[in-house]
Amino acid sequence: MTEEAQRRLLVELGASLFQRGYSVGSAGNISIRLEDGYLMTPTNSSLGRLEAARISKLDRDWNHVDGDKPTKEVFLHRAFLDARPEAGAVVHLHSTYATAISCFEEAVIPPLTPYFVMRVGRTLPLIPYYRPGNPEMEPAVHAAAKGAKAVLLANHGPVICGATLIDAVNAAEELEEAAKLALLLRGMSPRLLTPPQVDDLLTTFG
Template identity: 45%
Template sequence: MVAIHTSSDAKIREEICVVGASLYARGYTVGSAGNISARLDDGWLITPTEACLGRLDPADIARVDLDGNAISGGRPSKTWALHRGIYARNADTRGIVHTHSTHLVALTLAGVWSETDVLPPITPYYVMKVGHVPLIRYRRPGDPEVAEQIAALADKVRGVLLERLGPVVWERSVSQASYALEELEETARLWLMSSPRPEPLDEASLEELRTVFGARW
């Protein structure tokens, strides 16, 4: 089948490739780990299974129709059901990014702050750009139960942290999902490198961020 790409489709494919290359170049993901998807009006785009995010070809990005059928490009990532569940539960989501970011995976190995908030609110931008991030306990990659757990949270938070696997973050575009994921990873790095651990922002500071910036905390 010959794939026909609209200008909007082509632009989003390019955005996925640019974001993937940027994340890969900075060590947010390695090898063929991680995946990126985007919502279209008539389906979705998702990186192919076993693809390296640093070397994506726009033409190879899989296109999936509204019934979940792959219609062009490579074979969709094995985490496709996870992405689809998020899109089904959150109408505002237009992009999803999943990586195996070093400091976030290390956080799950060392021990998260709590299961409902893997990190405390230690910086204003973490509060504003990311918000609450719950932990999803380990199950094998692609496990359908994980997809169901995440879908149930899709309209309540911007992302989750998979134990031993890394973050899944969703936003209004692929780029915005990437920005939130980067803020999440940077906060994990700050938390892990700080000794003693910093105190969270106090309630007055959090309330100010809610009032002034609409922070979801």
């Protein structure tokens, strides 16, 4: 896919996430890995109103080279894209249900549905609370991303990667759906997928 096409897709999917309430105001940010660097949503931009030509571009060493200034949370994206060479895009949202789960001391989303396991995987580490934009968060996210496709930032929201931007957005939507189910079923005793069922999904689709 050309950089132009990637920019257009970023605008389209950002607007789609915004319209469906996955991000409000200027919350949330998205990055894409390119051959020669990275595209990143600009600081203080709304996912609902991105402009293709103003999207921030960074070179391979993460220097800002074109477009508006990148998001303050650029280090979240760098942590994931450095830790996971197969990742082509990263989505960070403040989506309601996943953020609600991130406020629990034990922020766990159990294996309730196959699609959650297929898209997100076996583990969803919780990163301790840091002030948003605090770069001290990067080493913790980097370490967790080595073993997981997604993390929850405590009292803040989810960060998730995918092979492509479409994969990352699909996974972010699946994570939000799973968080919603986990809250709906909290305090009840739903049947969870068994460890062999989780293994089967990961070997078949992982």
